[in-house]
Each structure stands twice: as structure tokens, then as C-alpha cells.
Amino acid sequence: MSSLLETKIAARQHALREQGLLRQRKVLSVDHALNTNASTSSPRFVFEGRAYINFSSNDYLGLSRVPELVEALHLGAQTYGVGSGASPLVTGYSEAHLALERELCDLTGHEAALLFCSGFSANTALMKTLFDQHDIVVADKLVHASIIDGLQDSGAQLKRFLHNSLESAERLLARNQTSALITESVFSMDGDCAPIAQLSALCRQHHAWLVVDDAHGFAVLDGYNNADAAKLIDVQVVTFGKALGCQGAAVLGSQALIDFLVSNAREYIYSTALSPANAALALAATQYSTAHPELQQKLLENITLFKRLCREANVPLLGSDTAIQPLIIGDARQTLQVAEELRAAGIWVGAIRPPTVPVGSARLRITLTAAHAAEDITACVAQLAQVLSRVGVPLVTERQAADEHR
Ligand SMILES: Cc1ncc(COP(=O)(O)O)c(C=O)c1O
Incomplete structure (x- = not known):
């Protein structure tokens, strides 16, 4: 006889197959x-x-295969070894991590940065740690799954506005005492851009923070990926696995926010730090994209x-x-x-x-x-x-x- 879990797995997979929604990996x-x-x-x-x-x-x-960056990863591993060996608050935080954080701050104008192993964990950690059941958060209808998962875990009251609609966002901000508005710079599945300057003005008017997932805009979108970003955006999440061609992510914001995350973000505290070699690589990739x-x-x-x-x-x-x-x-x-x-x-x-x-x-x-x-x-x-x-x-x-x- 099958166990309860075997029966559940078989039924769910069968339903997905029937709907043409079964996901399978391909070995490349x-x-x-x-x-x-x-x-x-x-x-x-x-x-x-x-x-x-x-x-x-x-x-x-096309950075993932650039010879200088392959060399940067090699050199990073030779210098620091292939792994960080511990979580950041134990002994996993090195000068390579600090150098990358400083470069990201110089580039965007934010005061401080915190590195994560992926954009998914950066987003969920940020949402779960920053918000709780006392917060009302408004988010674009199309924000990424990692943001939704983190918000659900946070217990915050989530209200969605119509995709890229300033009117819909303003209506929600006017009706609710909102802690933050969340959007993406470039939407991952539609490829369109959020009206960041207008959303920023709305947020200022309603005393709410603007949080932007910049996964698909960082290093490719001009306009606010520069020292002015921090003037418009309170919290910016950048990822290294898209335009930078490598791996990892950072949350950028005020020193007070980053200190708060260091003390409270469980994904940061209880997880092996991004390897220093990967931090050195992301630094080299950031500099390479700026120089080219x-x-x-x-x-x-x-x-x-x-x-x-x-x-x-x-x-x-x-x-x-x-x-x-x-x-x-x-x-x-x-x-x-x-x-x-x-x-x-x-x-x-x-x-x-x-x-x-x-x-x-x-x-x-x-x-x-x-x-x-x-x-x-x-x-x-x-x-x-x-x-x-x-x-x-x-x-x-x-x-x-x-x-x-x-
Ligand atoms: C908009 C957006 N945010 C965050 C992520 C997660 O980033 P990572 O791939 O580094 O986990 C993705 C990746 O699919 C994304 O598209």
C-alpha cells in the first residue's frame, strides 16, 4: 500500500501532467x-x-563567459578558498564581502548593503524581517514569487495594485496607512518598467517607503542605477545572477535598515555566507559592466x-x-x-x-x-x-x- 505522501505526490504530478504544467529539468x-x-x-x-x-x-x-571574470573567480578561490566556511556573523564575512558592499553603495548612493546567496533569499529575508502583522504593504500585481512568499510569512496585510497603474497605487496609499510600496524595476515576465520616479513621489507624499526589486534592471537599465538611486528608492534589491552573469544578491538601503537586518534576518544569520570568491567575482563583474x-x-x-x-x-x-x-x-x-x-x-x-x-x-x-x-x-x-x-x-x-x- 502506498503511504499518504506517495499518494499525494502521485496525484499532484498527474494533475500537473494533465494540464500541461509539469516541470522537468533538462541537462545542458x-x-x-x-x-x-x-x-x-x-x-x-x-x-x-x-x-x-x-x-x-x-x-x-554576456558576462558569464568573459575571460577576465573567469579569472576573477579563479583568483578569488585561490585567495580565499572555495567557500566561506561559516555564516556571516560567525566567521563567514570577509574583506571581499565588504569591498563588494562598498562598491554597490558607491554605485547606487545607498548608505549600506547586505549580501545574500540569492535574490530569492534576499527578498524573502527582507519582507519577513521588515514587516509584521502591524504593517500594511501595497505591491504591484506582478511582483516576484519571493516577495509574495516573504510577505505571507511576515503576517503583514498585503494589498495589490493594478500592474504599473499609478491611479490604482495612489488609491491604495490614500485609503490605508501604508508602510511600504513594493515593485520591480523591470518585470521579469513582461519586460516592462515600473514608473519609479512617479511611484517615489507618491510614496513620499504618503510617508511610505519605496522598495524596488531591481533584479532585471541592475547593470542594464540607466536612469536610476547610479548615485541617484537612493534619492528615489528606500530599499533596492539587486541580484548578481542576471546581468552580472554570476550569483548572489544584495539588499541596499540606510545603515539603520542594514543593521536591523543583520540582527534579525534569519536567512542571513543562520545560513553559510556567499563565498568570498563569489563576492570577489560579483565585484569584478560590477566593475566590468561599468567599464564596458x-x-x-x-x-x-x-x-x-x-x-x-x-x-x-x-x-x-x-x-x-x-x-x-x-x-x-x-x-x-x-x-x-x-x-x-x-x-x-x-x-x-x-x-x-x-x-x-x-x-x-x-x-x-x-x-x-x-x-x-x-x-x-x-x-x-x-x-x-x-x-x-x-x-x-x-x-x-x-x-x-x-x-x-x-
Ligand atoms: C524579479 C526577480 N526577483 C528575484 C529573483 C530571484 O533572484 P535569484 O535568481 O538571484 O534567486 C528573480 C529570479 O528569478 C526575479 O526574476
């Missing part, structure tokens, strides 16, 4: 042809013996090229100007089918389904990087247009005609 390997040919930096990997162009990575500047503005320029050119080619081929994008370019298909199974057909053509694109996105808004999440070559992007759009029409997903013109008949 490096493209050795790429490694021996330094001139081809285009993001590729091998899966089951076949090479794919990767349009599903958050390594927006041409990478941001190349990324912008690639985004512009992709959007122009999609417009010409009537491929219906969502209207994002960032590296994250979603194409909403709606049905989860059809989204998987389109992604699989693209893979058959050597193009690897993410198929994002509920619960990551709302039901009925399953989508392709196409991400561009500075490392893509123009030929990669041309091939991607040509295949997209072909696959969409073969699978029966309406292109822009057909969608417009359908809208006009509604």
Missing part, C-alpha cells in the same frame, strides 16, 4: 565548438547532442533589431523595450508546442506557463543578450514567424482583424 552541456573558437561568443549550449542558440538566459550582457558601456549599447541594438524584425514579420510582441521580450500565446499546451517547434529549428526559447504567469497568459519569454549576433536574431525571428503560422497562432494582422470584429 557546453558547446565545445564554441569554446575552441573565441570569435564566436554567441550564447549556445548543447542538449542531447544538438547545439541551440540560447534565447532563454538572463545573462543580458558598449555592452549595454550592443544589447540595445539587439533589442531594436529583434523588435524591428518582429514588426516586419507581424510577430505580435507585448511592447517591452528591455531584453525580456514576451509573446503571449494564452494556452499552456500551445505555448509548449511553439517552443518545441522552435527547438526543432535550433532556437531555445522559454515557455512560461501558470502559475509563473496568470492563467490564460502562457507565453514565450524571449531574452536577448549583448552576446547574440545579428544572424542569431534574424534566424530566431524567421523561425518564430514560420512556427506561429504553422501552429495556428494568429500574427498581428489576424489579431487586429479579430479585435475589430469583437
